[in-house]
Amino acid sequence: MTKQDIKPLFTRSEWTFDLMSTVYEAIEDIAENELHLNTYPNQIEIISSEQMLDAYSSIGLPLMYKHWSFGKRFARDEHSYRRGYAGLAYEIVINSSPCISYNMEDSSMAMQTLVMAHAAFGHNHFFKNNYLFQQWTDAEGILEYLSFARDYISKCEERHGRERVEEVLDAAHALMDQGVFRYRRPPKLSKEALHKKVKEREEYEEHTYNDLWRTVPINEEEAEEPSESDIEKKKRRDMFKLPEENLLYFLEKNSPILQTWEREVLRIVRNIAQYFYPQKQTKVMNEGCATFVHYTIMNRLYDKGLITEGAMLEILHSHTSVVFQPEFDDPRYNGINPYALGFNMMMDIKRMCMEPTDEDREWFPDIAGNGKWRDTLLDAWANYRDESFILQYLSPHLMRKMRFFAIFDDSKKSNLEISAIHNNAGYRAVRNGLAESYNLSLQEPDIQVIDVNMRGNRTLYLRHRVKNGVLLYEKQRDEVLKHLKVLWGYEIVLKGEDQQTGEDIYMATTKTSFD
Structure with missing residues (x-):
């Protein structure tokens, strides 16, 4: 075919599903054969502005458990959008297999073309091939896991009451930034393995857990930690695998007050935090990759005569704004x-x-x-x-x-x-x-569990390694400590020490309560 014989894929702004399918095939041809991209299968969904706001509120995940913070975020974003203070994203893309892209139904056909190239191929390729996502996330299993998490927390609300579930979730969410493994790869489990592990945990705790000790008041004199040798301290810290940077993991495994279902809720929250961990480290690369891919593909479509000058001008206007x-x-x-x-x-x-x-x-x-x-x-x-x-x-x-x-x-x-x-x-x-x-x-505080007195007053000791003299915001620090105490149940001591000299800079504590 000569260039004169080639007709644009679309000439009007209205989109249809058939037209989007045709354009998708043209984009796919360039992405695979010219850019050599390697992507997950795509699942593109067209959603309304309210559905996009809903996706915003649940941190972009298609399946999510209920929590008041999501509704609060929805109300805030909806207010800003309806009053014209803020716009909406053209798309949201999910790191899963198939890779799910949400496109706005209000977008023109030119923008749908741009968004498909950006999300369905740019972000998709980056999710599938970057080493951080390969190491820390399971694209094939995330949707199944989210389904399990939503159903599990819903059942917990029915059995144990919404207030207690919400209290545990509030505390876990407050610790999400300190609830990831930065150097170890977490195991990948199927939905069947998850249910089996939960059942095994429940059966184990039913046979080994004695609840009576939690109700016994502590003699303050006896509560003092006895003097011990360095060898004994090392044995105790080795037993608890200290220091531990993942606070949610430590609480899940060692909290003296949490029930089995509460430990599973902590595990759900930290797994979701882990899922987003690579995205926090690759914002520039991820968005840069998707933007470069859509820019290259759009120019190739134009060079081939498959999109009109009018559509290209609309695409370039959006691109330059981005x-x-x-x-x-x-x-x-x-x-x-x-x-x-x-x-x-x-x-x-x-x-x-x-x-x-x-x-x-x-x-x-x-x-x-x-x-x-x-x-x-x-x-x-x-x-x-x-x-x-x-x-x-x-x-x-x-x-x-x-x-x-x-x-x-x-x-x-x-x-x-x-x-x-x-x-x-x-x-x-x-x-x-x-x-x-x-x-x-350097951006997030380095806070680790360094010791725990399980034989005495069950005090939990944390250390904050202060970098470049940057301290924690006092009010926020104390609020997070309150949430931490909800999950631990006993006194918590947080010490800040200078990373360079090792000198103590500050100390924050909570008081033990037997309410």
Whole structure:
């Protein structure tokens, strides 16, 4: 066929399911045969604005247990949307197999085309191939697990009352950020294995658990932890596998007051927290990958004559809005736009592979001029997270283009200092500083269980390793400690120690209660 014989896939803004199917096939052909993407099977669903708000409220998951915080979020987002204070996303995509994409029914056919390329192929490929998602999530099992979680918590409400279930969920949600394994891979279980494990846990606790000791008052004199040797302390900490960074896991296994069903609720919450853990580390890469994919596919469709100039203008208008980065002194500035940074870095990698400069050859000898931009990007999408991706691929060219510079903020001085500008040393400092801002270990507090006095007053000891002098927000800290006590039942001691010197900075405690 000549180019004159090729007709656009659509010429009007209205979409139909047949038309979307035809466009999907054209996108799929480019994604697989030209970009070499490897994706899960797709399941695309068209939903209303209210359904999109509902998906927002349940953190984007298609099946979710009930909790008051979801309704609160729904009411807030709906109010903002109805009054025009905020818009809605064009799509939500689920890391599952099949990969579920929610598209807005109000979108035009041009936007449906853009969203399918962005979500059903860009995000889908990243979910399936990035090492973090392969290591920490089970795309084949997540929907089945969510179904189990929803049904289990619903049954708990019927048997034990909504108030107690809500109290446990409130406490677990407050600890979600401290409820993930950062260095160990959690086991993957089928729905049948989950039910079997729950049943085994219930039977074990029925045979071994004695509830009487919980009701015995503690003699304050006897409650003091007796002096013990370092060997005894080490034995106890080895027995409880301390220190433990996953607070929800420790409480699930060792809390002296939780019933079997409450332990399973904690397990459900920490598994969901673990599911989102890779997404927190790959915001720039995930959105950058999806944006680069939709941009490339849309341009190929246009080059082939499969979409009209009018549709392309609408698509480019949306695209430029997504990757817009306000200047630091712009009232709209709210940090670095992950879409902008990710997309620009991936376009820059393509440029370096195809049209390198002498500077690129000096900084990136392995990829500059290799002519294999597809393979280079596929490798980056599979083997990096935001922090390492920026350290590996952020170029001086892009730093100049985006006008990056570094500021040193010393709390002891009244003025800020520009610590890195556009020179060789400055480029490395800017790159290192930007990468650190995406390092979760520096953004989230390092709080671990370090000891527990199970023979005495059952005090739980936590340690917060304070980095760069950044302390916990006192009011929020105390509220989280209250939630923690709901799950532990006895006194909790939280000590903050300086990461560099090991010196104690603060101590926060709760009081034991026998109400």
